[in-house]
Amino acid sequence: MTIGGYAGKILRVNLTDGSWSTEKTSEELIRRFLGGRGFCAKMLYDELEPDVDPLGPENKVVIAPGPMTGLFLPSSGKVHMASKSPATGGYGDSNMGGHFGAEIKYAGYDAVVIEGAAKRPCYLVVEDDRVELRDASTWWGKGSFETEKELKQRLGEEFQIATIGPAGENVVRYACITHDFGRQAGRTGVGCVWGAKKLKAIAVRGTRSVPLADVRGALRKGRQMFEACFSKPGFKEWTPYGTAGVTDWINEIGAFPTKNFWTGYFEHYKNINGQALRERILVTDKGCFACPTPCGKYSRVREAQRCCYVEGPEYETIAMVGGNCLLDRIEDIAYANYLMDDLGIDTISGGNVIAFALECFEKGLITEEEAGRKLAFGDLDSVLYLARKIAYREGIGRILADGVKAAAERIGGGSERFAIHVKGLEWSGYESRYAPAMMLAYMTADIGAHHNRAWAITHDVAVGRDAIEGKAAKVIELQHIRPLFDTLGLCRLPWVEIGFELEHYAEMFPLVTGLDYTWEDLLLISERIWNVVRCFNVRHIPGFGRSWDYPPARFYEEPVPTGPAKGKLISRETLDRLLDDYYALRGWDKNGIPTPDKLRQLGLEELAADLQRRKA
Amino acid sequence: MQVTLRFHGHAIEYVPGGQETLTVDVPAGQTLRQILTTIGIQPQLFAAVVVGGHRRDLEYVPEPGDEVMLLSPAAGG
Numbered sequence: 013m014t015i016g017g018y019a020g021k022i023l024r025v026n027l028t029d030g031s032w033s034t035e036k037t038s039e040e041l042i043r044r045f046l047g048g049r050g051f052c053a054k055m056l057y058d059e060l061e062p063d064v065d066p067l068g069p070e071n072k073v074v075i076a077p078g079p080m081t082g083l084f085l086p087s088s089g090k091v092h093m094a095s096k097s098p099a100t101g102g103y104g105d106s107n108m109g110g111h112f113g114a115e116i117k118y119a120g121y122d123a124v125v126i127e128g129a130a131k132r133p134c135y136l137v138v139e140d141d142r143v144e145l146r147d148a149s150t151w152w153g154k155g156s157f158e159t160e161k162e163l164k165q166r167l168g169e170e171f172q173i174a175t176i177g178p179a180g181e182n183v184v185r186y187a188c189i190t191h192d193f194g195r196q197a198g199r200t201g202v203g204c205v206w207g208a209k210k211l212k213a214i215a216v217r218g219t220r221s222v223p224l225a226d227v228r229g230a231l232r233k234g235r236q237m238f239e240a241c242f243s244k245p246g247f248k249e250w251t252p253y254g255t256a257g258v259t260d261w262i263n264e265i266g267a268f269p270t271k272n273f274w275t276g277y278f279e280h281y282k283n284i285n286g287q288a289l290r291e292r293i294l295v296t297d298k299g300c301f302a303c304p305t306p307c308g309k310y311s312r313v314r315e316a317q318r319c320c321y322v323e324g325p326e327y328e329t330i331a332m333v334g335g336n337c338l339l340d341r342i343e344d345i346a347y348a349n350y351l352m353d354d355l356g357i358d359t360i361s362g363g364n365v366i367a368f369a370l371e372c373f374e375k376g377l378i379t380e381e382e383a384g385r386k387l388a389f390g391d392l393d394s395v396l397y398l399a400r401k402i403a404y405r406e407g408i409g410r411i412l413a414d415g416v417k418a419a420a421e422r423i424g425g426g427s428e429r430f431a432i433h434v435k436g437l438e439w440s441g442y443e444s445r446y447a448p449a450m451m452l453a454y455m456t457a458d459i460g461a462h463h464n465r466a467w468a469i470t471h472d473v474a475v476g477r478d479a480i481e482g483k484a485a486k487v488i489e490l491q492h493i494r495p496l497f498d499t500l501g502l503c504r505l506p507w508v509e510i511g512f513e514l515e516h517y518a519e520m521f522p523l524v525t526g527l528d529y530t531w532e533d534l535l536l537i538s539e540r541i542w543n544v545v546r547c548f549n550v551r552h553i554p555g556f557g558r559s560w561d562y563p564p565a566r567f568y569e570e571p572v573p574t575g576p577a578k579g580k581l582i583s584r585e586t587l588d589r590l591l592d593d594y595y596a597l598r599g600w601d602k603n604g605i606p607t608p609d610k611l612r613q614l615g616l617e618e619l620a621a622d623l624q625r626r627k628a
Numbered sequence: 629m630q631v632t633l634r635f636h637g638h639a640i641e642y643v644p645g646g647q648e649t650l651t652v653d654v655p656a657g658q659t660l661r662q663i664l665t666t667i668g669i670q671p672q673l674f675a676a677v678v679v680g681g682h683r684r685d686l687e688y689v690p691e692p693g694d695e696v697m698l699l700s701p702a703a704g705g
Contacts (some may be wrong), residue, residue, distance in 0.1 A: 244636065509702040
């Protein structure tokens with residue numbers, strides 16, 4: 013049986029010897045793991061030995077669109093990128109929009125696997141069946157934007173290009189990958205792995221179609237989905253501000269990361285919100301492949317010596333580079349956004365690390381001599397200076413480039429209590445001391461402290477922010493729905509933004525694939541993938557378990573000092589209770605390890621056997 | 629007087645009965661915040677209010693026959 017929605021092949025490229033090969037996309041892999049994030053998780057689990065160095069040639073990068081990527085339905089432009097993370101030592105992935113994923117499908121591939129490591133800088137060109145590694149010395153050292161622009165000029169506008177910047181080349185552990193001049197696979201340092209492999213860029217062009225199980229049915233449903241999106245009354249209200257539009261609300265509920273998560277309210281937030289962006293720097297909206305509700309905001313900063321075009325800033329950058337570093341002008345945040353994108357630094361981890369450094373300086377844990385200059389919160393020059401130092405691993409940047417967890421271990425002096433991370437991944441844009449479900453979402457997110465696995469903060473607001481009962485169940489529900497989008501190759505924002513119904517996707521899936529999976533079947537696969545990732549971490553991180561799921565001491569020992577959440581903190585006992593509830597509902601033991609029964613129930617007998625072998 | 633409330637986005641799941649639209653009888657002079665609280669919906673759930681194409685906030689006092697659009701906060705990747 014041919015399953016629709018798949019290109020049919022997986023491409024493997026070995027950078028060590030320059031060889032490449034293709035293999036048929038396994039039907040079993042499709043039926044059990046669907047694609048995108050599911051392919052990434054299972055392939056990395058199966059193919060990486062536990063002692064693999066994230067920066068070594070044995071590490072692999074899996075780049076996988078999903079079965080719905082590139083098809084005629086709303087927001088189908090997503091692609092997943094994963095590797096063993098240099099930021100955490102566990103499973104790491106990041107999801108990216110733009111047009112790259114669709115182009116991979118059109119070139120004929122359900123995944124591209126990068127193996128080995130090149131001796132010299134290289135870039136990969138894929139044009140349907142033509143696969144070629146070329147010398148990238150010309151671009152090594154150049155920024156992401158210049159590299160993409162010049163590669164487009166050389167190869168042709170129709171190529172879709174993803175590239176790293178100097179931060180990736182210098183193996184900054186939270187380096188990102190940039191595509192389409194502003195879309196990033198930002199988290200967990202996949203860009204760092206590219207840099208360690210001396211892979212500067214990938215350029216893809218495809219001219220093929222993707223087979224569908226029911227072409228007429230899928231076209232009819234796709235059209236209906238677009239029409240349903242356009243007719244949503246929230247449609248016109250969402251687009252003008254994009255994710256930046258949530259800045260006010262987050263401040264009003266006291267959850268805006270401010271001054272390295274010291275507090276949850278930034279008094280100048282109206283100067284950096286969606287309205288400020290729209291009125292002062294916006295040029296145009298910018299959407300990804302097949303997106304009816306473009307969240308991208310293309311902006312222009314026109315200030316002396318700081319002129320730039322940049323896609324953004326979106327909410328996460330406003331939070332992490334703005335509030336968290338106390339930058340109180342949208343123009344300043346946009347410029348820092350531009351610089352960090354060009355250098356190839358994830359603005360979430362980057363903003364978090366820089367705020368950590370500023371607090372260390374303020375507390376005297378980093379001296380002026382060590383820093384190379386005076387540093388201060390609210391000072392754009394300090395932020396830009398540190399971003400450059402990090403990207404080139406110079407001076408204090410050598411320590412900061414390894415992330416807040418490693419930096420706190422080096423700097424000492426109690427700095428680990430305000431090194432804001434889980435599992436070594438820097439926390440993103442929601443201060444959660446007065447939001448237990450969101451706190452638990454961060455604690456248990458499979459890649460470390462990332463918000464997008466379970467954006468549970470509205471649940472906290474809706475059912476009571478002091479309540480604990482039922483929070484773990486909600487987090488788990490969201491942890492299955494949200495990553496399912498990453499598995500199918502779709503953007504979840506139409507659902508989040510304008511209330512686009514999940515039923516649409518359930519109806520579309522069998523039309524595309526021919527598989528008679530219900531939505532519940534798809535959620536079960538999402539749970540299976542979640543457990544594969546947990547097992548990956550058990551397998552790869554020595555001593556991994558419950559202790560890796562706690563937030564830093566700031567969140568359970570320091571009450572929020574200002575704003576709507578003033579006086580709130582989340583006690584250690586509450587954190588224990590949340591984790592107990594969560595593990596019990598997941599069918600994991602009290603140390604947070606999936607039980608053999610649970611794994612067998614999910615059809616993961618091979619993982620159950622693997623974990624039991626290791627235990628013995 | 630009657631006011632129509634139209635809810636948008638994922639916060640609908642916290643509206644009684646998961647309804648997208650509610651028409652309610654309310655005393656004149658009440659703010660949206662008061663109206664939502666009275667019918668058992670947490671006002672802070674909504675990030676934006678639009679009435680007749682104009683942005684308002686939760687302190688807005690609806691007029692008879694107003695159709696009020698309440699938008700969920702949207703971000704979260």
